Amino acid sequence: MSPEVQISQPPSRLQLLADAVFRRLCVAFACLSILLVALIVWRIAYAAAPAASQYGLGFLSGRTWDANNGQYAILPEIWGTLYSSLLALFFGTAFGVAAAIFLSEGYLASFLFGLLKVFHIEFHSFWGRIPQEGENLLRNLIELLAAIPSVVYGLWGLFVVIPLIRPLCNWLHLKMGWLPIFGTDLSGPGMLPAAIVLSIMVLPTITAISRDALTSVPPKLRMAAYGLGATRWETILAVILPTALRGIFGGVVLAFGRALGETMALAMLVGNANQISVSLFSPANTLAALLANNFPEARPKDVAVLMYAALVLLGITLLVNMIGAFMLQRASGDREGGKA
Amino acid sequence: MSAGPSPIEQELNPLSGVNFADLEKSLLRPRTLASGLLSTLVAAMTILALIPLFSVVWMLVWRGGHKLSLLCFTQLPPAPLEQGGGFGNAIVGTLIIVALATLISVPVGVLSAVYLERSDQRNKLAQAVRFAAKVLTGFPSILAGVFAYGAIVLATGGYSAIAGAIAVSILMLPTILLTAEDAIRMVPVKMKEAAIGMGATSTQVTWMVSLPTALPGILTGIMLAVARGAGETAPLLFTSLFSNYWPIRHGHVNLMQPTASLAVLIYNFAGMPFENQVELAWAAALVLVLLVLVTNLIGQSLSNRQAQ
Numbered sequence: 001m002s003p004e005v006q007i008s009q010p011p012s013r014l015q016l017l018a019d020a021v022f023r024r025l026c027v028a029f030a031c032l033s034i035l036l037v038a039l040i041v042w043r044i045a046y047a048a049a050p051a052a053s054q055y056g057l058g059f060l061s062g063r064t065w066d067a068n069n070g071q072y073a074i075l076p077e078i079w080g081t082l083y084s085s086l087l088a089l090f091f092g093t094a095f096g097v098a099a100a101i102f103l104s105e106g107y108l109a110s111f112l113f114g115l116l117k118v119f120h121i122e123f124h125s126f127w128g129r130i131p132q133e134g135e136n137l138l139r140n141l142i143e144l145l146a147a148i149p150s151v152v153y154g155l156w157g158l159f160v161v162i163p164l165i166r167p168l169c170n171w172l173h174l175k176m177g178w179l180p181i182f183g184t185d186l187s188g189p190g191m192l193p194a195a196i197v198l199s200i201m202v203l204p205t206i207t208a209i210s211r212d213a214l215t216s217v218p219p220k221l222r223m224a225a226y227g228l229g230a231t232r233w234e235t236i237l238a239v240i241l242p243t244a245l246r247g248i249f250g251g252v253v254l255a256f257g258r259a260l261g262e263t264m265a266l267a268m269l270v271g272n273a274n275q276i277s278v279s280l281f282s283p284a285n286t287l288a289a290l291l292a293n294n295f296p297e298a299r300p301k302d303v304a305v306l307m308y309a310a311l312v313l314l315g316i317t318l319l320v321n322m323i324g325a326f327m328l329q330r331a332s333g334d335r336e337g338g339k340a
Numbered sequence: 341m342s343a344g345p346s347p348i349e350q351e352l353n354p355l356s357g358v359n360f361a362d363l364e365k366s367l368l369r370p371r372t373l374a375s376g377l378l379s380t381l382v383a384a385m386t387i388l389a390l391i392p393l394f395s396v397v398w399m400l401v402w403r404g405g406h407k408l409s410l411l412c413f414t415q416l417p418p419a420p421l422e423q424g425g426g427f428g429n430a431i432v433g434t435l436i437i438v439a440l441a442t443l444i445s446v447p448v449g450v451l452s453a454v455y456l457e458r459s460d461q462r463n464k465l466a467q468a469v470r471f472a473a474k475v476l477t478g479f480p481s482i483l484a485g486v487f488a489y490g491a492i493v494l495a496t497g498g499y500s501a502i503a504g505a506i507a508v509s510i511l512m513l514p515t516i517l518l519t520a521e522d523a524i525r526m527v528p529v530k531m532k533e534a535a536i537g538m539g540a541t542s543t544q545v546t547w548m549v550s551l552p553t554a555l556p557g558i559l560t561g562i563m564l565a566v567a568r569g570a571g572e573t574a575p576l577l578f579t580s581l582f583s584n585y586w587p588i589r590h591g592h593v594n595l596m597q598p599t600a601s602l603a604v605l606i607y608n609f610a611g612m613p614f615e616n617q618v619e620l621a622w623a624a625a626l627v628l629v630l631l632v633l634v635t636n637l638i639g640q641s642l643s644n645r646q647a648q
Contacts, residue, residue, distance in 0.1 A: 008538040019541035026458070029451035030469045033513065037472040040487045040510070047490045098385035107383060138386070140640075145393050147636050149571025151603050152625045155610045156396050159403075159618075200392045207389075233375040254478065261480020263574035264603075268610060288482045288574070295489065295578040303494075310486040321478035 088198035096206030146204035154268030189271035213247025253324030404626030440505035449516030485575035504580025523557025563639025573603035
């Protein structure tokens with residue numbers, strides 16, 4: 001060995017031991033996250049087993065929830081969960097995709113250009129970055145919608161949305177009450193305010209994923225459509241949206257999964273009424289809200305029933321989320337295939 | 341010259357026969373008009389989608405800021421019909437629960453991410469871990485509470501801060517894991533290979549090269565997860581429940597008792613028919629949103645700095 005100091009050297013025995021320990025530790029922790037999911041499913045299913053064997057599938061199709069007489073069934077809650085989520089998805093998709101188109105089509109740039117053209121200063125380099133910055137700002141603002149805790153949305157819905165839409169809803173009921181969806185009046189909490197707040201909560205998910213799908217449409221397709229003389233919206237409707245459709249749809253399904261599991265805003269706004277109604281203004285209930293309202297004062301024999309309801313919710317959301325994740329994966333697979 | 345340009349003229353100037361007035365973009369044409377109208381509609385819908393954000397912020401500042409004072413931070417929640425009061429214990433409780441949840445989820449998340457980054461893409465175990473993380477991403481928050489209730493509250497015989505923290509940590513884990521994996525993958529392979537060439541073990545590479553380099557990205561994930569965890573209500577409702585007393589008494593913290601949190605306080609007070617409680621709920625919401633937003637912004641600024 002030369003006397004000069006070597007920086008590189010083989011690891012000592014202690015270092016090799018530390019390496020082996022740390023590797024195994026990483027594997028153990030990785031296994032822990034799989035175990036966690038398995039444990040959650042097993043724990044809920046195990047606790048639900050007594051109720052599942054007692055009530056069976058009738059639990060899913062009955063309509064009464066009467067803790068005093070030991071009668072439990074959750075069809076109204078399943079209905080309320082699906083109805084509120086689909087309504088929220090309807091509003092959320094319309095506004096979310098619109099915002100995604102606005103953010104991905106360079107509208108701010110053309111607007112700014114048009115504005116500056118009036119003053120004949122449109123070619124100054126100072127303006128170059130502004131549209132980009134503006135789009136980033138708008139995107140961050142929409143993402144902020146996702147950062148606000150759901151209990152704050154519940155509070156806001158209770159004191160802002162309900163008083164705001166109540167006169168309009170009652171007017172609609174008065175004039176068009178023969179339509180089943182306007183069949184009752186809005187006396188306070190109800191389906192529509194819950195769905196509106198829920199749609200605001202799922203909008204950021206839809207916008208973010210749709211925007212990704214729209215911006216990853218190959219620019220050549222757009223150029224070709226413009227070159228053929230299509231207007232901006234002919235291009236969007238005939239070329240860009242169909243190309244990005246699968247990605248957008250995957251985002252919508254993921255948002256559906258989020259809407260199904262959302263708890264607090266619904267527990268505060270949906271009204272907790274155990275009934276099935278197509279009216280937008282009648283109070284209803286959802287699975288998550290049922291759990292939130294009944295768990296804190298549950299007696300031991302109620303717990304199994306609530307666990308059964310939790311198991312149903314778990315099954316529905318897992319199914320929807322897997323479909324969404326699968327579709328997004330296929331959408332990105334398509335794109336990679338297109339490039340090759 | 342009467343009708344149209346002659347062939348020679350067209351040869352010399354291909355644009356001579358074109359009526360330029362026809363090429364002018366005109367809103368009078370149905371196609372252009374439809375395009376313009378749809379563009380306006382989309383712009384209007386984007387603005388409309390942002391109105392709730394401004395409305396929430398305005399209400400928080402107006403109603404919450406109106407009530408917010410130093411007393412809110414030092415007083416305990418008032419009894420019904422009592423005036424004044426605050427939510428100091430809820431702030432401390434939220435901080436305790438989130439800190440505990442972070443302590444649980446950070447080691448699991450980051451070490452799992454280290455494992456994922458090291459293992460082959462086609463490794464079955466790695467795929468299963470990634471799948472588990474994705475499942476947890478879309479996991480309804482109330483079910484984390486249900487799980488913690490079944491596994492901790494029933495087992496230990498009482499509501500506690502620990503049970504709440506475990507429920508929240510389940511929701512924080514996927515964010516930390518997936519962002520940490522991305523951040524560690526972004527570390528240039530050359531740096532790792534250089535370290536391996538110097539004779540470093542893979543543990544040394546992880547601790548001295550990968551993790552320090554990926555730290556901003558990992559911290560971003562942690563901050564985003566903390567922001568989400570602090571705002572969660574559903575998993576706390578029946579795990580840490582609520583308490584009208586301070587979580588820290590006589591200088592020591594009791595983690596095995598019901599603990600107040602801002603989110604549960606807002607939920608409880610929002611439904612009360614008393615003006616004072618509702619005002620306090622707004623003030624608590626303002627504090628909670630500020631807490632969440634500041635954490636979020638810190639996280640985002642960390643990752644922006646890394647990107648530049």
